[in-house]
Amino acid sequence: MNNIKLQLNSGIHSKGRGVGFYAENLTKALAKNPSVILACPESNQIDIVHYTYFDLFYPTLPFNKTHPTVVTIHDLTPLILPHLYPKGLKGTFNLIRQRLSLLNVSAIITDSQNSRRDLIKLFMFSPEKVFVTPLAADKIYKTTPSPISVGKIKSKFNLPEKFILTVAGGPNPNKNLPALAEATKALKIPLVVVGGGMTKELPPGKTHKELKDLVKLKSYSHIITPGFISNKELLAFYSLATLYCQPSLYEGFGLPVLEAMHAGCLLVSSNTSSLSEIYPPGTITFDPQSQDSLQNALTKAFNLTQKQRNGLVNNAKEVAKQFSWKKTAQKTIDVYTQVLSQ
Incomplete structure (x- = not known):
């Protein structure tokens, strides 16, 4: 052709x-x-x-x-x-x-x-x-940030020594942020929410309970909300975080999961929808509909030995290598070719 x-x-x-x-x-x-x-x-x-x-x-x-x-x-x-x-x-x-x-x-x-x-x-x-x-992460997440750069970003955002990281682009109820906020509050662990997942006010016409719960989270003192940050800054956040948690009730893909895997951040993820297509076997997972399951998964992650952490992180890095935009483009071209051959 x-x-x-x-x-x-x-x-x-x-x-x-x-x-x-x-x-x-x-x-x-x-x-x-x-x-x-x-x-x-x-x-x-x-x-x-x-x-x-x-x-x-x-x-x-x-x-x-x-x-x-x-x-x-x-x-x-x-x-x-x-x-x-x-x-x-x-x-x-x-x-x-x-x-x-x-x-x-x-x-x-x-x-x-x-x-x-x-x-x-x-x-x-x-x-x-x-x-x-399948999608792929930005190439920056395949790199290792310098300690100096990480230190500057930590100081800029006043990040604690230990924290759980999550990324949510907007105030979408499928992200299940209230559940993660409650779990981290109970465990007395700081939670950093990157992106627009936390909102000070309801979008016009949106008044249902789940969005009201997001507004309520603004009063939680253990939650840090830097808003939208650059890829370079987010790479440092992944490097600094004790773990990355994806608490979603549902995802079409789950790009931050792949970013965390590339960046060497320990992953704890909900076991629903498409997420299991990204993370490797052995990943610490939980039922997003169960508060106990979420809290137990976070506790398990914090109790890992360094050897266990390294094993999970290294395994995730290897699996993440299977995703690339070159492969995505080729699969897309294969679709074009099939359509045009009909």
């Missing part, structure tokens, strides 16, 4: 650490592959169009498609946990509209086997139409 002339559409609403990060890194990796030519939107020489962002409740995909079309759907979290993401009348209408816009796409790409199963079950896609291309 000749070079694939590709138009990428990342969508104006895909800014942010998660989906924006995906679009940016996939574009860079595809640009390095000689079998792909990235076409500008105005070009009339296009073989295939790839929408790298799809919103369940916002019109991100046109009904009329002039070329073979691939769409990335990262996850269906709001549909898996509907009690945490009430749609309302407008949301229900938009969801129907978005589902209809998917009827004539050529292929669906998603981040994990778990999300693939969800898409096939809930959207009734043909299994032959849904492909998995």
Whole structure:
């Protein structure tokens, strides 16, 4: 097959650490592959169009498609946990509209086997139409920060000697932060929440209990909230943390888990959804629906010997090497090739 002339559409609403990060890194990796030519939107020489962002409740995909079309759907979290993401009348209408816009796409790409199963079950896609291309961490997390750099960042953010780290891009109830906050409070361990996972006020129209619980956490004195920080700073946070905890009720992938594994930070993770596709066997895990299970997992991690910690960390580092943007790009190109051969 000749070079694939590709138009990428990342969508104006895909800014942010998660989906924006995906679009940016996939574009860079595809640009390095000689079998792909990235076409500008105005070009009339296009073989295939790839929408790298799809919103369940916002019109991100046109009904009329002039070329073979691939769409990335990262996850269906709001549909898996509907009690945490009430749609309302407008949301229900938009969801129907978005589902209809998917009827004539050529292929669906998603981040994990778990999300693939969800898409096939809930959207009734043909299994032959849904492909998995796992994500990868930024290359900075594969490096070791200098002690001087780590020391400066520790001082800048006034971080304690021991703390549990978690990363949450926004105030999303699937992140299960209240449960982690309660567990760390009971164990008297500082909790550092990076990102926008903690919020001082409710988003407009969002008044359900789980978001109110996030606002309540602002009063917890053991929680440190540096907000959004750079990759370089987050690498130092991973280096300084006693452990990284992913308490999520549900994840389409779980990029911070992979970052922590690369960075050599001991991982404690919930055992739900796609997360088990990332972390290796032997990882300390827990049931995110059980406060006792979460607290026991954290206690177990703190009681590890240095030899046990090193074993888990080194094993996780090896598994993390299996993920790369080069592989993600190649799997994506394989999808394009299959679509164009039909």
